[in-house]
Amino acid sequence: xxxxxLGTGNMAEALGGQWARAGHEVRVGGRSAEHAAELxxxxxxxxxxxxxxxxxxxxxxxxxxxxxxxxxxADAGPLNGRIVIDCTNPxxxxxxxxxTDGRSAAENFAEQSGARVVxxxxxxxxxxxxxxxxxxxxxxVAVPLCxxxxxxxxxxxxxxxxxxxxxxxxxxxxAGLLExxxxxxxxxxxxxxxxxxxxxxxxxxxxxx
Numbered sequence: 776x777x778x779x780x781l782g783t784g785n786m787a788e789a790l791g792g793q794w795a796r797a798g799h800e801v802r803v804g805g806r807s808a809e810h811a812a813e814l815x816x817x818x819x820x821x822x823x824x825x826x827x828x829x830x831x832x833x834x835x836x837x838x839x840x841x842x843x844x845x846x847x848x849a850d851a852g853p854l855n856g857r858i859v860i861d862c863t864n865p866x867x868x869x870x871x872x873x874x875t876d877g878r879s880a881a882e883n884f885a886e887q888s889g890a891r892v893v894x895x896x897x898x899x900x901x902x903x904x905x906x907x908x909x910x911x912x913x914x915x916v917a918v919p920l921c922x923x924x925x926x927x928x929x930x931x932x933x934x935x936x937x938x939x940x941x942x943x944x945x946x947x948x949x950a951g952l953l954e955x956x957x958x959x960x961x962x963x964x965x966x967x968x969x970x971x972x973x974x975x976x977x978x979x980x981x982x983x984x
Contacts, residue, residue: 776799776800776833776834776932776933777799777800777802777831777832777833777834778791778794778799778800778801778802778832778833778834778835778836778933779801779802779803779804779828779829779830779831779832779834779835779836780801780802780803780804780814780820780828780835780836780838781804781805781825781828781829781835781836781837781838781839781847781848781851781859782805782836782837782838782839782847783803783805783807783810783811783813783814784838784839784840785901786836786838786862786896786901786904787803787805787814787836787838787839788814788817788818789901789902789904789905790836790838790862790896790904790937791803791814791818791820791836791838792817792818792819792905793904793905793907793936793937794933794936795818795819795820796818796819796907797936797937799933799936801815801818801819801820801821802815802820802821802822802823802827802828802831802832803815803818803820803821803822803823803828804822804823804824804825804826804827804828804829804851805825805839806825806843806846806847806850808822808824811823825847825850825851826850826851826852828851829851829852829854829857832857833858833929834858834859834860834929834930834933835851835854835857835858835859835860835890836859836860836862837859837860837861837862837863837884838862838863839863840863841863841864841865841866841874841880844861844863844880844884845884845887848884848887848888848890849887849888851888852888852889853888853889854888854889854890855888855889855890856889856890856891857888857890857891858890858891858893858926858929858930859884859885859888859890859891859892859893860892860893860894860895860896860930860933861880861881861884861892861893861894861895861897861950862895862896862897863880863897864897864954864957864958864961865879865880865954866957866958866961871958871959871961871962871965872958873954873955873958875951875954878951879894879947879950879951879953879954880950880954881893881894881921881922881947881950881951881954882947882948882950882951885947891922891923891925891926892922892926892947892950893920893921893922893926893927893930893947894919894920894921894922894947894950894953894954895918895919895920895921895930895934896918897953897954897957898918898919898953898956898957898960899916903916904937907938908937908938908939909937909938909939910938915938915939915940916939916940917939917940917941917942918934918937918939918940918941918942919942919944919953920934920941920942920943920944921944921945921946921947921949921950921952921953922946922947922950923946923947924943924946927943931943
């Protein structure tokens, strides 16, 4: 698959690098041409402008800080009908609450750009995405995806390329739940708590009777 990476930071490097090593064609673009060229060289990709990268990719990864995303999408556009995977987290620094009010960041990005946005890859630290594969105690990391069914189906192979387990988590109207989940569990992790421990295993999730 041809994948365009919008951004040159850690998430762009981790996910873009994994996809390039898996044999996908990857191009990287950012607001700094120098940073894009440096990242492309490190991960075995090709650099270009945001617009060039957006035109190249069958799927695009939006991997920039939340506050920078509207400008990056505008510079990359038009994106009508394109698949954009949004891994941003709209968090208020230090409080682990959401900057958004009402609608999710992913829904706002879809409205702004006209893209078919899929929310994904926002629940794990970047170092998890650098693992090959991200497996803990024999269980691959699961990646929820929120978006329209056809867009989610196209994004699933990118999750599988990392050795992760894709979960169709519903439409884009559920992306806000995924963003809120990130805010909640990140706050728990920063407090030194095991967020996974608050949930029972699947076999008793519906009760023990």
